[in-house]
Amino acid sequence: MDTGWNIWIIACLVVDCIAESTSNNDTFGTILADSNPKPTCFNLSRSLEALESGDSLCVGESLWSPRRNVQLRMEQDGNLLVYRQCDGKPIWQSRTNYNRNAPQSVVMQEDGNLVLYDLVGDPEWASGTTGNRFFSARLRLEDTGSLCIENTTGTCLWRSGGFALCNPEHAPLFDDAQVILKPGDLLERNGEAFSRKKSCKLTLETNGTLVVYRVCDNKAIFSVRHGRANPERMDIGLVSGFAITHWGDLIFTLPNRTSVAFKNLTDLSSHGRVSPSSADVRLRDDDCQMCVFKDGVCLWTAHAFTNDDACPRSLTTSAPDSSATTMSATTMSATTMSATTTVPSTKGPRSLQVLGPGDNLGIGESIWSPNRTAKLLMQADGNLVVYRQCDRQAIWSSGTNSDNSRVQPVRMQADGNLVIYDIDDHVLWASVTYGKRFAGARLRLEDTGSLCIEQNRGLCLWRSGGIALCHPAYAPNFKDAQVILRSGESLTPGQSVWSNSGSCTLTLQTDGEMLLNRQCDGATIFSIRRNLDNPESMGADKSLSTFTMNETGNLQVTYVGESPVIFKDIQSRSFGNLTTLSADLRWSDDCQLCVFKGVFVYGMAML
Helix, strand or coil, rough: CEEEEEEEEEEEEEECCCCCCCCCCCCCCCCCCCCCCCEEECCCCCEEEEEECCEEEEEECCCEEECCCEEEECCCCEEEEEEEECCEEEEEEEECCCCCCCEEEEECCCCCCCCEEEECCCCEEEEEEEECCCCEEEECCCCCCCCEEEEECCCEEECCCCCCCCCCEEEEECCCCEEEEEECCEEEEEEEECCCCCCEEECCCCCCCCEEEECCCCCEEEEEEEECCCCCCCCCCCCCCCCCCCCEEEEECCCCCCCCEEEEEHHCCCCCCCCCCCCEEECCCCCEEEEEECCCCCEEECCCCCCCCCCCCCCCCCCCCCCHHHCCCCCCCCCCCCCCCCCCCCCCEEEEECCCCEECCCCEEECCCCCCEEEEEEECCCCCEEECCCCCCEECCCCCCCHHEECCCEECCCCCCCCCCCCCCCCEEEECCCCCCCCCCCEEEECCEEEECCCCCCCEEEECCCCCCCCCCCCHCCCCEEECCCCHHHHHECCEEEECCCCCCEEEEECEEEEEEEECCCEEEEEEEECCCCCCCCCCCEEEEEEEECCCCCEEECCCCCCCCEEEECCHHHHHHHCCCCCEEECCCCCCEEEEEEEEEEEEEEC
16 A cells, blocks of 8 residues: 655755746856736636735635645635645634635735635634734745744744644644643633743633733733634634543533534544544643644644744743632642743853854754754754754754864855855855855755755745654655655666656766756756765765665665765654655656655655
């Protein structure tokens, strides 16, 4: 049975060929300017990467995540839904399919509010993201399935949350988060439950509104309210309680002692590896995000405002009046805390989200992915390494580990090239991303564990690839991709492999270097070369004699006059009951290489 996993993916260029003439000072050609047309909702079926400020997504149009494992679609019935591609199930929706004047488009307003208006101009749903910090924001869809409203620097300011993918990733930030509801607990009206440091609280108010508040300024981070134009609308009358069942569903209880479902996790988890049975509800301190948690993963996550530094980190948080924490006698007691909570000092190595043009990442400094599933660290030995947090294994590195006194911080140069120099300014490693369209680019780390060099509008121009996370994401785009090396097969000098469409060619040259070229413009998408500044360098004195997909699922190379060595050790980083045995090497029509098995990519090369 073909089940399909991506195990390893190459690092390579990710921008399509441009049919226009190329500039001599642009290594990979030029990109046409985006005129950002404002659509009308007639006879359109666009498939987008982002919804820009002022733009609309009309009925039949869609927004895809970078890996195309989730899709946002505006349906004919007026509902806006996110579908996971592993089983086609919706994991988030606006629930606006009830009105005969159903919305026909969703608008990313210039004030930063994402709004669904009905045919008479009344708002049916809204993200509630307005104010100075949201001005000119845009919408994108993350690989986790969450909508992200991000500012012009690429920082996500609001996430929609939703149900998990079929194979949810480890959520390390919730491992030690406060459990606020367990099966059998009931949060009654006027009851409150606090996060571990009491910086956030969940409360069911007298009017039946369920709200997560940030304590420092009483800002509502998440809410379920009556009335239209709310991210989570309550369609029932006055409720008396909020609970999680033993089988993992979130419910509201009514005064007549009946209950209604709020989030049905039982059905959505039927395809996944984690059952919601005996799951709990957790609330974390740093951003007041709430999730249904089981076995290290979030099966459902509440919508939340993110990266909001309105509350000074240096302040202590006073413990709330104990008289306010009134819960049912059959429920949990309030969490015991000291009167104040001291926030650790922010001095020391920086922990960033983005490395901007001209900035450096110094020894001991790090960049985290949005959901903190992966971390990029500049190590003391001079190696730049991406670690997945599920088991702390390295899944990508620059291979520049040496005497750290000889290595400078990694630089995100203004020309768009990510470079590691030694103290004599000799290049030790580089992404080789320079030229007109890379100028002013920045670096971020994706939740897949891949580095992304992106332009200022968030379009990723180059990815590092690497070995997959512990639970690889479903990769339907590679399921029917062309197999170029099966288990045990090799490429030898002088041999080339062409893609079925003729768009890509992989060649092990007679000079011992291997190149993956795009035919439309001759661009080298991926290579193994002798020059030290190449992202995959084999050393100045080596030549390849074979490139092999071995039987264990590892990529293997043999240099002239030497014994075979592992090029990418994928087998040792497989996790749980997943195995890389008999995996194959495939490529897609956009020249992306990956080690694949079943329906999952276990690793990808840079592109």
